[in-house]
Amino acid sequence: MAANIKPRVKVPGTAKAGEAITIKTLISHPMESGQRKDRKTGELIPRKIINKFVATFNGELAFSADLLPAVAANPYIEFVVAVPESGIMRFEWTDDDGSVYDIEKKITVA
Amino acid sequence: MKTLVALSLAATLALSAGQAFAGEDSELVIDGETFVTKLDAPADSPLAEIISGWRFRSNETQELQTDDFENPAMIFAEYGEELWSRVDGAEGKSCADCHGDASESMKGLRASMPKWHEGKATLFTLEDHINWSREEHQKAEPWKWESQEMLAMTSYIGLQSRGMPVNVATDGPVAEWYEKGKELYYTRVGQLDMACANCHETNYGNMIRADHLSQGQTNGFPVYRMKWQGMGSIHRRFKGCMDNIRATPYKRGSDEFTALELYLASRGQGLSVETPSLRN
Numbered sequence: 001m002a003a004n005i006k007p008r009v010k011v012p013g014t015a016k017a018g019e020a021i022t023i024k025t026l027i028s029h030p031m032e033s034g035q036r037k038d039r040k041t042g043e044l045i046p047r048k049i050i051n052k053f054v055a056t057f058n059g060e061l062a063f064s065a066d067l068l069p070a071v072a073a074n075p076y077i078e079f080v081v082a083v084p085e086s087g088i089m090r091f092e093w094t095d096d097d098g099s100v101y102d103i104e105k106k107i108t109v110a
Numbered sequence: 111m112k113t114l115v116a117l118s119l120a121a122t123l124a125l126s127a128g129q130a131f132a133g134e135d136s137e138l139v140i141d142g143e144t145f146v147t148k149l150d151a152p153a154d155s156p157l158a159e160i161i162s163g164w165r166f167r168s169n170e171t172q173e174l175q176t177d178d179f180e181n182p183a184m185i186f187a188e189y190g191e192e193l194w195s196r197v198d199g200a201e202g203k204s205c206a207d208c209h210g211d212a213s214e215s216m217k218g219l220r221a222s223m224p225k226w227h228e229g230k231a232t233l234f235t236l237e238d239h240i241n242w243s244r245e246e247h248q249k250a251e252p253w254k255w256e257s258q259e260m261l262a263m264t265s266y267i268g269l270q271s272r273g274m275p276v277n278v279a280t281d282g283p284v285a286e287w288y289e290k291g292k293e294l295y296y297t298r299v300g301q302l303d304m305a306c307a308n309c310h311e312t313n314y315g316n317m318i319r320a321d322h323l324s325q326g327q328t329n330g331f332p333v334y335r336m337k338w339q340g341m342g343s344i345h346r347r348f349k350g351c352m353d354n355i356r357a358t359p360y361k362r363g364s365d366e367f368t369a370l371e372l373y374l375a376s377r378g379q380g381l382s383v384e385t386p387s388l389r390n
Contacts, residue, residue, distance in 0.1 A: 004189065010179045028185045031339070073339035074182045 005029050009091055011105040018082050023055070023063075026076045027093050027101060033069040052094040053077055057107075058087035085109050134165050134315075138384070140176055143273050145382040155377065156311055157325065162381050166315070166324040167390055171336070175388040183265060183334035183386035186258075186341045190266025193259060199250025205263075208247060212270055220264075220271035221383050224372045226283045233287045233368050236264050237343065255362040261341040264332050268385030276329050276383060278375040291373025294366060300357025306370075326351075327378040328371065330387030337390065344371050 010024040027050060034047025047069060055063040063079045083089075086109045093101045138145040147162035164172060174180045195206040209215040220236060227234040230242065240263055241252035253260040280288040295306045309318060310326035317323070331344040338346075345362040348370060352359035360366040 006185075006188075008179070024179055026179065026182070026185075028182075072336065074185060076180060076182070 005095075005101060007091065007093055007101045007103045009103055009105055011089055011107060013106070014108045014110055015083055017084055017109050020080050020082050021107075022078065022080050023089070024076070024078045025053070025055075025091060026074065028074050029093075029095075031067075031069075031071055031073045031075065035069065048096050050075060050093045050095055052092075054092045054094075055079070055081075056090045056092075057081070057083055058085075062089070083107055083109060136165070136169070136172055138162070138164055138172070138176065138382075140178065140272075145273060145384060146275065146380060147382065149380050152379075156307075157377065160378055160381055161314070161325055161327070162329055162378075162384065163324040163327050163389060164330065164384060164387065166322045171388060171390045175384070181334070181386070181388050183332075183341060183388055186262045186265040186332075186334070187269045187386050188266075189258070190262035190264075190269075193263055194266060199244065199248035201247065201249045203248050205243075205248075212266065216267045216270040218271050218274055220268040220385055221274040221277050223278070224284075224368055224375065225279065231283075233284055233372060235344075235363070235368055235371060236267060237363065238368075240264070240267075256343060256346055258341075261332050261343065264343065265341065265386040268332065268383065271383045272385060273382050275380050276375055276378050278372060278379065280372070280376045284372060287369045287372050288376065290365075291369035291371070294370050295373055300352065300355040302355040302357075304355045306351070325377070326374060327381060328374045329378050329381040330384035330389070332385065333387045333389045335389050341386070344374075 005028055007027045008025065012021050015021045029050050030048060031050065032045055032048040034044070034049075036045045037043065038045055049069055049071065050067050053065045053067060053075075054061070062081050065077060067075060086107065088104050088106055090104045091102060095101070138147050145162075145164075147164050149160050151157045151160050164175065174182075178184050191212075193205070194212055195204050197204045197207075205212070219239075223239075224233050224235045226232075227238070227242070234242070237255055237260055240260065244250040244252055253263070298305045298308070306326060309323050314323045314325045328344050331347070332341050333347075334341050343362065345367045348367050349359040349362065
């Protein structure tokens with residue numbers, strides 16, 4: 001796990017209409033499962049995972065995934081999508097504590 | 111017209127166990143640069159060929175290291191870059207204040223570690239160097255060996271030597287350390303009565319239960335290990351090996367582990383530095 005939670009995405013800046021493009025995402029996150037105990041105190045370490053990932057394009061749902069405690073730290077999600085026109089791809093990761101980490105990328109359809 | 115189609119999904123959950131070892135013949139290429147992961151050993155080497163741990167991993171794991179975006183170890187290198195220019199300690203200085211651009215000042219350092227330190231008249235690992243500089247020049251608290259900060263910094267400094275051949279000095283003042291490391295490598299210890307050589311010299315390429323034994327090369331450290339879900343130092347790996355053979359491990363940063371680190375690096379002379387690498 002890294003010290004800070006930071007989302008990263010790799011999106012092609014330009015695409016052809018309807019062409020399949022690969023989107024890569026990675027967020028640094030401990031994905032604490034809630035099953036482990038603190039070695040010193042014996043207390044259960046509270047669960048803290050990214051439980052939902054959503055990608056929208058111009059406000060419309062493009063891709064989403066529910067993540068569960070078995071997913072490893074620093075989850076990497078890759079998907080393929082076809083965009084019909086230029087617009088903004090928005091990515092959101094929802095944490096157990098309610099925080100949402102987001103990032104936006106512009107895709108120009110030539 | 112506004113319909114979006116999600117065509118396929120490939121979520122890497124870092125859970126899949128490798129099964130095929132076809133990867134032993136693959137070449138490691140990152141950003142068009144081919145890395146030396148296999149070379150003929152010199153005549154005086156106990157090994158016939160020197161092979162990077164990367165070659166012993168499954169295709170899936172190997173592939174992750176070929177793309178800096180997919181390689182989770184780069185998260186740490188990125189954090190190290192942040193720390194490089196962050197002011198710390200009583201002197202109010204950052205690493206960058208003295209060392210400037212790491213891509214120039216730190217280039218090649220990782221490839222020559224561990225290395226003799228004149229001032230302290232002892233053998234220094236990269237971690238020792240960083241903490242010495244923190245205490246001496248920044249007047250800052252030393253980082254713990256396995257702390258996120260230390261791992262981030264060793265990853266970032268190591269990255270500046272990526273692709274360069276491992277080239278450690280084993281003569282002069284460090285000759286004694288080299289001999290000590292060699293002795294440790296061949297000494298059987300623990301309840302299972304095993305030496306490093308029993309697995310990593312005579313049995314590399316074979317399976318030890320579910321693990322594909324490598325030569326125990328150090329050219330990729332610190333590594334992001336899937337099992338650890340994070341980064342680990344060379345000394346953490348040593349400790350893990352010693353635990354596995356039911357020996358009492360030496361401490362991280364101990365003279366024993368530092369000597370062993372030098373000896374192991376010397377067995378991998380010529381391999382490309384892969385820091386920060388990815389293993390399962």
